[in-house]
Amino acid sequence: MTTPQETVERALALSSTDGCIVIADESSGANLRWAGNTLTTNGVTRSRRLTVIAIAGDSTGMVSRAGVTPDQIEDLVRAAEQAARESGPAEDSAPLIDAAQAGTGTAWDDPPVETSVGVFEGFAPALGDAFSAAQDDSRLLYGFAVHEMNSTFVGTSAGLRLRFDEPTGKVELNAKTTDMSRSAWAGVGTADFRDVDVAGMAAGLSTRLAWGERRVELPAGRYETLLPPGAVSDLMTYMYWSAGARDAHEGRTVFSRSGGGTRVGDTLSNLPVRLYSDPAAPGLECTPFVVAHASSRQSSVFENGLALNPVDWISGGKLAALLQTRQSAALTGLPLTPGVDNLLMEVPGATATLEEMVANTRRGLLLTCLWYIREVDPQPLLLTGLTRDGVYLVEDGEVVGEVNNFRFNESPVGLLSRLAEAGRTERGLSREWSDYFTRTAMPPLRVADFNMSSVSKAS
Amino acid sequence: MREIDPEFTALPTRALADAALSRARDLGAEHADFRLERIRRQTVRLSDAQLETAADADDLGFAVRVVKDGTWGFAAGIDLTPDAAARVAEQAIEVAKVAAAINRERIELAAEPAHGERVWVSSYEIDPFTVPIGDKVALLSDWSRRLLADGRVAHADASLLQVKENKFYADAAGTVTTQQRVRVAPVVNAVGVHEGAFDTMRSLAPPAGRGYEYLTGPTWDWDAELASIPEHLAEKLAAPSVDAGVYDLVIDPSNLWLTIHESIGHATELDRALGYEAAYAGTSFATPDKLGNLQYGSKVMNIVGDRTAEHGLATIGYDDEGVETQRWDIVSDGRFTGYQTDRRIAHLTGRDRSNGCAFADSPSSMPLQRMANVSLLPAPGGPSTEELISGVDRGIYIVGDKSWSIDMQRYNFQFTGQRFYRIENGRLAGQLRDAAYQAVTTEFWNSMEAVGGPETYVLGGAFNCGKGQPGQVAPVSHGAPSALFRGVNILNAVKEAGR
Numbered sequence: 001m002t003t004p005q006e007t008v009e010r011a012l013a014l015s016s017t018d019g020c021i022v023i024a025d026e027s028s029g030a031n032l033r034w035a036g037n038t039l040t041t042n043g044v045t046r047s048r049r050l051t052v053i054a055i056a057g058d059s060t061g062m063v064s065r066a067g068v069t070p071d072q073i074e075d076l077v078r079a080a081e082q083a084a085r086e087s088g089p090a091e092d093s094a095p096l097i098d099a100a101q102a103g104t105g106t107a108w109d110d111p112p113v114e115t116s117v118g119v120f121e122g123f124a125p126a127l128g129d130a131f132s133a134a135q136d137d138s139r140l141l142y143g144f145a146v147h148e149m150n151s152t153f154v155g156t157s158a159g160l161r162l163r164f165d166e167p168t169g170k171v172e173l174n175a176k177t178t179d180m181s182r183s184a185w186a187g188v189g190t191a192d193f194r195d196v197d198v199a200g201m202a203a204g205l206s207t208r209l210a211w212g213e214r215r216v217e218l219p220a221g222r223y224e225t226l227l228p229p230g231a232v233s234d235l236m237t238y239m240y241w242s243a244g245a246r247d248a249h250e251g252r253t254v255f256s257r258s259g260g261g262t263r264v265g266d267t268l269s270n271l272p273v274r275l276y277s278d279p280a281a282p283g284l285e286c287t288p289f290v291v292a293h294a295s296s297r298q299s300s301v302f303e304n305g306l307a308l309n310p311v312d313w314i315s316g317g318k319l320a321a322l323l324q325t326r327q328s329a330a331l332t333g334l335p336l337t338p339g340v341d342n343l344l345m346e347v348p349g350a351t352a353t354l355e356e357m358v359a360n361t362r363r364g365l366l367l368t369c370l371w372y373i374r375e376v377d378p379q380p381l382l383l384t385g386l387t388r389d390g391v392y393l394v395e396d397g398e399v400v401g402e403v404n405n406f407r408f409n410e411s412p413v414g415l416l417s418r419l420a421e422a423g424r425t426e427r428g429l430s431r432e433w434s435d436y437f438t439r440t441a442m443p444p445l446r447v448a449d450f451n452m453s454s455v456s457k458a459s
Numbered sequence: 460m461r462e463i464d465p466e467f468t469a470l471p472t473r474a475l476a477d478a479a480l481s482r483a484r485d486l487g488a489e490h491a492d493f494r495l496e497r498i499r500r501q502t503v504r505l506s507d508a509q510l511e512t513a514a515d516a517d518d519l520g521f522a523v524r525v526v527k528d529g530t531w532g533f534a535a536g537i538d539l540t541p542d543a544a545a546r547v548a549e550q551a552i553e554v555a556k557v558a559a560a561i562n563r564e565r566i567e568l569a570a571e572p573a574h575g576e577r578v579w580v581s582s583y584e585i586d587p588f589t590v591p592i593g594d595k596v597a598l599l600s601d602w603s604r605r606l607l608a609d610g611r612v613a614h615a616d617a618s619l620l621q622v623k624e625n626k627f628y629a630d631a632a633g634t635v636t637t638q639q640r641v642r643v644a645p646v647v648n649a650v651g652v653h654e655g656a657f658d659t660m661r662s663l664a665p666p667a668g669r670g671y672e673y674l675t676g677p678t679w680d681w682d683a684e685l686a687s688i689p690e691h692l693a694e695k696l697a698a699p700s701v702d703a704g705v706y707d708l709v710i711d712p713s714n715l716w717l718t719i720h721e722s723i724g725h726a727t728e729l730d731r732a733l734g735y736e737a738a739y740a741g742t743s744f745a746t747p748d749k750l751g752n753l754q755y756g757s758k759v760m761n762i763v764g765d766r767t768a769e770h771g772l773a774t775i776g777y778d779d780e781g782v783e784t785q786r787w788d789i790v791s792d793g794r795f796t797g798y799q800t801d802r803r804i805a806h807l808t809g810r811d812r813s814n815g816c817a818f819a820d821s822p823s824s825m826p827l828q829r830m831a832n833v834s835l836l837p838a839p840g841g842p843s844t845e846e847l848i849s850g851v852d853r854g855i856y857i858v859g860d861k862s863w864s865i866d867m868q869r870y871n872f873q874f875t876g877q878r879f880y881r882i883e884n885g886r887l888a889g890q891l892r893d894a895a896y897q898a899v900t901t902e903f904w905n906s907m908e909a910v911g912g913p914e915t916y917v918l919g920g921a922f923n924c925g926k927g928q929p930g931q932v933a934p935v936s937h938g939a940p941s942a943l944f945r946g947v948n949i950l951n952a953v954k955e956a957g958r
Contacts, residue, residue: 033928035735038563042554043533043929045823061592064516067537083513086593088600091509117557128561142738144928174738185738250614251652258655294514297506374864376875376895379657380956384873384895386866407864407871407897409955435930453955454897458741458868 002070004048004112005163008155010070011052014077015157017084019055019096021304023293024048024153026112030119031146037131044117051293053301054080055157058093060301061085062294092300092327096158103289103307105154105162112151113165119147119193123171126198133202134175139209141202142174147193152291160305164287166341167191170429170438173198174389175205177212181459182402184208185368185389187230187429189438191283208368208390214401216393218455224364224420225450226394228354229428232345232442234370235383235412236275237433240343242381243313244298245322249332254381254413255322262322262332269317269416271347277340278310283427284439286341298339300325311337314416342439347422354444357423359397365450366392366399369431370408380411386456388431405459406452421446461580463639467497467625471539472637476629478541479523482548484631488525488532488555490568491548492630494779495521495539496822499588503595504618508603513592520822523548527555529565535823569805569813571782573633579776581640582769583670587621590671595619598674599647602685606649609689613657614650619643619674620666620922622934626779634781642668642772642934644922649688653696658892660692661877663713663859665919668770668936691878691890698890701879703951707854708896708944709847714876715835716919716937717860722900723755723762724833724937726869727789728816729798729808739928741867744900745795747808753795756904759838762790764799764831766815771832772920772934773818779826782815789833793905801828820931827927834918834938841912844941849885850909855894855949856880856887860919862895873897875952893952906947911940 002010004024011022029045051064054077061083063076123145134141147169154162169190176183184205190196227235248255248262255263279288290306292299303325312320321337322328329336358366373385384407391403423444430440476493483491498518504511521544522535532555536547587595599617606615622642629635644666650659664679673679710718725743730736732743745753755762766784768774777783780802789797800810801817818829848856859877866872879894880887898906920936 029929031929035737036563039558039561040735041531041533041825042558043825044550044554045535046537047823048537059510060513062512062514064514066518067520079515083515083592086591086596087513088510088593088596091506091511131561144739146929172738176737180734180737180742250650252614252650252657252659256657294502295512296504297511301512371867372864374862376862376873377893377952377956378659380953382952382956384862384864386864386871388867405866407866407873409873409950409952411956414957449957451955451957453873453950454871456866456871457744457899458866458870 004153005108007050007073008153010073011077012155012157014074015054017054017056017081020157021053021301022155023051023291026151027148028114029146029148030115030117032120033144035142036140037135050076052076052080054084056081056084058089059084059087060090061087062301064293090295092295092302092325094302094326096156097160097303097305098158101307102160102162102305105164105289108161108163113149115147115149120145123193123196123198130198130202138178140176140178142176143172145171152287154291154304156305162289162305166287168438169193170434171196173201173205175209177209182209182212183389183459185431187431187434189427189429211392211399212402216401216403218403220406220452220454222449222451225447226354226357226361226364226366227445227447228367229426229442229444230430231367231370232445233428233430233440234373234432235415236345236442237343237430237437237440238373238383239381239412240313243322245324245332245334246297246328248322249328253378255319264319264322264334267318268314268413269419271419271422272316273314273416274312274346275314276310276312276344277342279308279340281342281344284342284441286439290338298323300327303338306338308338308340311340344425344441345443346425347443350422350424350443352423354423357421357444357446358394358399361394361397364394365403366394371431373432376409381413382409382411384409405456407454407456408451409453410451415447418448419445420448461583463578463580463637464625470495472627474541475521475539475544479544479548480629480631482545483523483525483552486549486552488527488552490526490631492524492628492781493521494822495627497625498821499623501588501621503592503599505599505603506616507614508600508607510596513596518821522822523551524825525551525555526566527552528559530555530559530562531566533825566803567806568802569810571802571812574777574781574783575633577636577777579636579638581668581774583641585671586623586641587643587671588623602647605685606647606688611651611689611693612649613652616648619645628777628779628781630781636777636781638776640668640775641670642666643671643673645674647685649692651692651696656696658692658696660688660695661859666772666922668772668774694890695878695892698892700953701891701894701949701951703949703954705946706949707851708947709844709851709854709856709882710942710944711844711858712915712917712919712939712941713859714857715939715942717863718874719833719835719937719939721863721865722869722872724830726900727798728828728830729800729804730828732798740926744868744870749795751796754793754905755790755795755901756793757907758793759910760790760793760904760907761836762833763787763836764789764797764814764833766831768832768936770918771936773830773832773936778815778817779819780813780817782813782817784815787814799828799831804828818933820933824931827931829926829933830924830935832936835910835940837913837916837940838910841910841940844911844915847909847911847941847943848882848887850943851882852884854882855891856882870899872900895950895952897948897950903944903947906944907942908945909943911942915941
């Protein structure tokens with residue numbers, strides 16, 4: 001059996017053009033899905049993908065195939081080289097990353113790390129106990145647990161050899177009453193499932209279903225609203241993805257300055273918000289170097305291996321950086337700050353928990369999560385979407401009932417400028433984006449006038 | 460009909476299927492099917508006529524799905540040897556045994572005739588994977604330069620997604636299918652900046668189950684589309700902001716397909732209606748008790764599910780459970796009359812046969828119930844778009860899709876578009892900016908006063924409809940004529956943003 005390291009070396013040795021980047025991805029995954037207190041599907045997956053990016057002059061050709069056998073490596077390299085010769089100049093053409101610019105991975109020679117169904121060893125029995133408890137209590141549990149392990153090996157003709165093992169996991173637990181009229185949700189990101197407290201999650205959902213025993217119908221309007229960390233992640237993650245420097249420089253995003261340039265340096269928030277990424281953030285660790293299988297407006301294959309450092313996107317409430325490639329950094333004259341696969345938000349001095357913020361609320365809405373978020377207008381970054389799985393009315397510091405769902409129309413950038421309060425930062429899983437982005441930590445936020453545009457009858 | 464790619468037919472499909480199915484049978488499976496797939500994808504993307512990316516990505520592998528003691532078992536593999544196929548069948552049986560302990564619903568499948576050996580190839584002329592990538596870059600570059608030559612266009616993006624999907628399927632009942640389909644999605648998008656505001660104008664050409672001829676032949680008038688975009692963009696940038704309120708709408712099929720997708724296509728998936736997607740994609744207001752009773756829309760509303768429509772993105776000969784694909788009624792004269800099903804859900808609800816909606820998006824994915832081409836039928840001899848517009852005193856004509864969102868039971872939706880035109884006294888009176896329409900599904904479709912004739916009918920669609928956990932994407936088309944709706948709520952996005 002050929003190792004991924006041997007495959008990378010073999011592909012690089014076969015390269016006959018001006019340069020070559022080889023990425024070997026070894027992935028394994030395990031998942032459980034359940035509905036109505038019973039397991040519905042499960043699966044164990046294993047995949048192997050080889051990507052060859054050939055460089056001919058200032059042209060590139062990228063070919064990626066799954067399940068490549070040793071005798072197919074040369075075919076893949078030649079296909080990439082042919083594509084490079086045919087495709088014409090790449091706009092992001094640049095020298096490959098050298099050792100001085102490269103990030104630090106883990107031990108190159110170690111075999112790939114795999115996950116298996118064994119990752120659920122402690123979780124699955126706890127889930128079974130939760131099913132039994134739910135059955136006894138006339139509740140239905142739905143949800144999904146997934147764990148993936150990606151071992152990525154990057155080799156370049158400039159001499160880089162970098163590898164990283166990145167575990168990604170999450171649990172979503174959804175409780176419903178048997179008539180499906182009430183629903184509550186909790187989600188958590190995890191690297192290994194050892195930190196997942198199923199019983200605690202289920203107990204929290206029971207509390208929320210109980211809050212729904214009193215139903216309150218409210219009309220559309222602007223409401224004082226408490227957003228838990230997960231819902232803040234729903235909004236901030238989309239804003240982060242929209243923070244490309246090139247798009248901003250070209251005048252096509254909320255971060256474009258009217259008349260030209262970017263809004264870096266502008267005050268975005270009335271509070272001293274810090275929004276940042278750090279590949280080494282405790283509990284949210286992620287790949288510390290660029291891995292780009294294909295170029296896009298926010299990444300470049302020529303930057304494979306480039307070190308990813310901690311970066312403040314918003315600092316002291318001011319826009320501090322945008323997602324950059326070397327090409328966009330040259331265009332904008334701003335530092336090279338590539339995207340990182342985690343996002344954290346903090347407000348210095350903010351210590352209140354969500355529960356304490358509820359206790360300090362005279363009248364407002366407490367959300368659970370947001371759903372089906374889509375961009376309505378890129379100029380203000382106006383987003384629409386729905387509240388889901390529990391909107392609660394808070395009066396005089398206590399939850400007094402469950403409210404109907406709403407369609408919202410709000411801009412995360414606009415929200416930052418009118419924050420009434422922020423709490424203590426906690427890990428929070430985005431309901432909307434966690435298929436792609438699980439490593440987030442956000443504070444709960446209080447917004448005085450969240451725009452609930454219309455009522456949704458969905459429950 | 461074009462032939463199946465010989466590179467695919469050269470793969471040891473039969474030997475692997477025989478090894479897997481016989482192993483599953485020996486181990487006591489009540490049902491076993493084997494699926495081997497090769498999926499070729501190529502993306503070409505240009506920014507301001509310069510190549511941003513050209514990327515090829517192929518998937519190749521197989522899967523064995525069994526029902527053992529009433530429980531699903533599924534496993535996938537990548538080594539194309541009979542021994543590996545037999546081992547994957549064993550893994551699928553093992554998965555079923557493990558899952559049986561916590562499975563409370565016995566899996567049984569609706570019957571499907573054994574179809575024997577079948578070959579099916581989609582309708583296209585030029586396999587896009589036979590066209591040199593340099594030709595594609597040159598074509599997209601030419602399109603981009605035509606846009607950029609107009610001073611009103613600040614930036615131009617162009618992209619082309621291409622997929623060739625080969626599926627081999629065999630089951631223990633005796634159906635063996637080998638299929639191939641091709642699809643392409645060419646898009647150009649122009650960006651304009653005007654007095655501190657920016658906006659975009661995207662081409663209306665829908666993704667299609669066609670070959671490369673779609674970009675170069677007479678099917679779509681690219682010259683006309685490219686020539687019109689700068690003017691459309693400039694007019695939009697200079698347009699007045701819409702006054703929020705209630706308007707009559709004439710909706711072009713380039714916009715209406717997406718509303719059909721979200722408010723009818725997903726709402727009439729029976730697995731959703733039964734709650735199997737409750738925690739993620741959601742459920743549906745169109746519950747089984749409403750079948751035959753619910754007035755989904757007005758009398759002019761007729762909706763079909765159709766996996767046989769030529770050039771449809773969900774079109775195929777046989778689904779991923781060996782079911783021959785079909786066309787059937789979903790809404791008839793406004794009344795809710797049909798669901799989309801797969802074999803498991805069909806049996807569970809007492810239906811004799813699935814209508815063929817099983818689909819897996821990769822060789823390592825388990826088939827899910829996925830959407831057919833769900834389409835709104837035109838009115839035979841019905842009006843033109845201009846005639847529909849002429850029947851509106853104060854309204855808006857909406858062209859092209861853009862933003863979309865709908866709630867988890869498919870009640871409340873909100874859509875925007877590429878272009879919103881004011882209608883005054885039956886005539887178009889210039890574009891409006893910042894508009895979005897928001898409605899409740901059944902109220903919206905019951906407000907549909909008229910549908911256009913066959914000459915207004917266009918097959919729209921998307922490559923990337925998402926569903927399930929782990930998530931899968933599926934391509935799907937939706938045909939629609941132009942249609943007239945009375946009294947729909949229009950929002951002003953600027954006011955919604957609080958600006």
